[in-house]
Amino acid sequence: MKDIRLTPTSYIVLGLLMQAGEATPYDLKAMVAGGIGNLWSLQHTQLYAEPERLAGAGYLTETREDGGRRRKLYSITPAGRDTFRAWLSAELGSELPELRDIGLLKVFFGADPRPIAIGQLRAHREKLREYQELEQALSGTELAGPVSTLGAGIGHEREWIRYWADLAGEDDDHT
Amino acid sequence: MKDIRLTPTSYIVLGLLMQAGEATPYDLKAMVAGGIGNLWSLQHTQLYAEPERLAGAGYLTETREDGGRRRKLYSITPAGRDTFRAWLSAELGSELPELRDIGLLKVFFGADPRPIAIGQLRAHREKLREYQELEQALSGTELAGPVSTLGAGIGHEREWIRYWADLAGEDDDHT
DNA sequence: TTCGCCATGTAATAGGTTACATGATTGC
DNA sequence: GCAATCATGTAACCTATTACATGGCGAA
Numbered sequence: 001m002k003d004i005r006l007t008p009t010s011y012i013v014l015g016l017l018m019q020a021g022e023a024t025p026y027d028l029k030a031m032v033a034g035g036i037g038n039l040w041s042l043q044h045t046q047l048y049a050e051p052e053r054l055a056g057a058g059y060l061t062e063t064r065e066d067g068g069r070r071r072k073l074y075s076i077t078p079a080g081r082d083t084f085r086a087w088l089s090a091e092l093g094s095e096l097p098e099l100r101d102i103g104l105l106k107v108f109f110g111a112d113p114r115p116i117a118i119g120q121l122r123a124h125r126e127k128l129r130e131y132q133e134l135e136q137a138l139s140g141t142e143l144a145g146p147v148s149t150l151g152a153g154i155g156h157e158r159e160w161i162r163y164w165a166d167l168a169g170e171d172d173d174h175t
Numbered sequence: 176m177k178d179i180r181l182t183p184t185s186y187i188v189l190g191l192l193m194q195a196g197e198a199t200p201y202d203l204k205a206m207v208a209g210g211i212g213n214l215w216s217l218q219h220t221q222l223y224a225e226p227e228r229l230a231g232a233g234y235l236t237e238t239r240e241d242g243g244r245r246r247k248l249y250s251i252t253p254a255g256r257d258t259f260r261a262w263l264s265a266e267l268g269s270e271l272p273e274l275r276d277i278g279l280l281k282v283f284f285g286a287d288p289r290p291i292a293i294g295q296l297r298a299h300r301e302k303l304r305e306y307q308e309l310e311q312a313l314s315g316t317e318l319a320g321p322v323s324t325l326g327a328g329i330g331h332e333r334e335w336i337r338y339w340a341d342l343a344g345e346d347d348d349h350t
Numbered sequence: 351t352t353c354g355c356c357a358t359g360t361a362a363t364a365g366g367t368t369a370c371a372t373g374a375t376t377g378c
Numbered sequence: 379g380c381a382a383t384c385a386t387g388t389a390a391c392c393t394a395t396t397a398c399a400t401g402g403c404g405a406a
Contacts, residue, residue, distance in 0.1 A: 007365075008280060015284040026385060036283055039274050043367060048387060050365090071386075088286045092277050094298045099214050099324075099331060101272040105183060108211055108324045109190040111263045123269045149283045152338050156274060159334045163327050182393075201357060218395060223359060225393090246358075 004057045006083070012036060013050050014059065014084040017076040024071045025051060035146055038131075038153055059083060107167075117168035121161060128157040179232045181258070187211060188225050189234065189259040192251040199246045200226060210321055213306075213328055234258060282342075292343035296336060303332040 004010075016031050017023060023031070025047040032042055051074045055062040059080035063073045076084070103116045131154045138147050179185075191206050192198060198206070200222040207217055226249045230237040234255035238248045251259070278291045306329045313322050 005364085008275075008277065009365080011280065011284075018284075024385095025387080029385095036280075039276075039279055039283060041273060045368085045387085046366065053365095088281055088284060092281070092291065092294065094294070095277070096298055096302055097274060097276040098216060099272060099327065100183075100275075101214070101327075102183065102267050102270070104214055104324050104327055105186065105211075106263055106267070108214060108320045109186075109193075109263060110320045113323065116267065119267065119269070123271055127271055145283045145285045148288065148342065149279050152274065152276075152279055155334050155338055156331065159330050163330055167323065180392085184393080199357095200359080204357095220359085220396085221394065228393090 001058050002056050004053055006087070008040060009042060009046055009050050010054060010059075011084065011087055012040065012042065013047070013054060014076060014080055014087075017060065017074060018081065018084060022073050022075045024073055026071075039149055054080070103164075113167040114169070117164040120164045121168055121170070124157050124160045124164065128154065128161065131157060176233050177231050179228055181262070183215060184217060184221055184225050185229060185234075186259065186262055187215065187217065188222070188229060189251060189255055192235065192249060193256065193259060197248050197250045199248055201246075214324055229255070278339075288342040289344070292339040295339045296343055296345070299332050299335045299339065303329065303336065306332060 012032070013028065016028055016036070020027065020031065025044070028047045028051070029044050032047070051060055051062070051072075054060045055074065059077060060074045061077055063075075064070050103120050106116060107113050131150060135147075135150055135154065138150065141147070187207070188203065191203055191211070195202065195206065200219070203222045203226070204219050207222070226235055226237070226247075229235045230249065234252060235249045236252055238250075239245050278295050281291060282288050306325060310322075310325055310329065313325065316322070
């Protein structure tokens with residue numbers, strides 16, 4: 001029973017397993033892709049490594065299917081639940097998120113903003129559309145958390161579009 | 176002369192050394208803190224490790240002070256310049272930045288948004304004020320890149336404030 | 351002149367990414 | 379019946395973070 005440090009990745013896995021009850025790494029992959037991944041994406045290999053780490057520390061149990069592919073199935077333990085809940089309601093530090101955008105990095109160092117802006121605009125507009133469809137799909141459900149964070153995503157996409165449209169010399173069409 | 180993979184960290188170091196001509200890791204630290212760090216921060220230890228890596232690959236030269244602290248001084252080589260310039264004007268992929276915000280993560284997983292929102296609001300409002308002061312200081316200078324990216328930072332801070340103010344049940348004061 | 355912080359670094363660890371690999375399924 | 383893609387994983391590498399450490403210098 002090793003003592004490990006819990007990272008955001010850990011809490012994502014714990015959180016997903018709280019909802020799912022039991023899941024294989026592949027299931028987790030699908031869950032990430034469908035929701036939280038928009039906000040905080042994970043490599044699929046982490047979804048193999050991280051549950052193992054968490055199981056080693058007593059936060060998850062690992063079982064193997066008997067027949068067929070003998071896939072690994074993970075469930076959260078009471079210790080895992082407690083830890084997750086404690087994290088959920090713990091106060092959070094004051095570290096703010098960073099933009100960490102490659103395009104912005106180039107602009108900072110003097111790159112010609114036009115071509116960058118044009119590419120970024122396309123990508124962000126597409127992402128915005130995707131979010132808006134997701135919003136449709138989620139409306140009417142009771143998923144308060146995901147609906148709210150999706151709203152954050154939409155707001156920031158609009159802000160990016162504003163910014164890059166300006167640099168591209170376009171008018172922001174306010175979509 | 177090893178072949179290494181260049182990361183955003185690498186380009187930040189190269190970019191700073193293009194401007195500075197010559198610098199110690201400590202100088203780099205100060206430069207990061209004063210500008211690009213708002214957008215993409217680095218641990219100070221990376222500013223020791225990364226230049227060494229870059230020097231090993233021929234992108235920088237490393238010299239040591241003779242007397243005193245015998246600090247390491249780095250300058251960019253022609254190969255470094257070329258590589259940096261090529262990166263600056265290269266097309267960039269379509270990966271979009273992610274929000275990666277811990278508060279948002281908690282909201283997604285069902286945390287009570289109120290206390291989170293209140294804390295985040297304070298932090299973001301402070302950051303916004305800091306940016307606005309920086310903007311004053313930069314206005315009138317010819318630093319187009321930094322001025323532009325600072326604008327992006329301000330826009331996103333405002334967006335965060337809008338979002339969290341809503342969750343906090345406050346009215347956004349539009350500062 | 352001593353305390354404390356700024357300056358300057360090294361070493362170990364670990365988390366995350368990249369590369370590789372192969373067994374099932376499904377569509378044609 | 380074969381190709382392509384989905385599903386499932388392992389291993390190596392390496393970047394980035396954490397922890398530790400010490401010399402100078404300014405202030406009290």
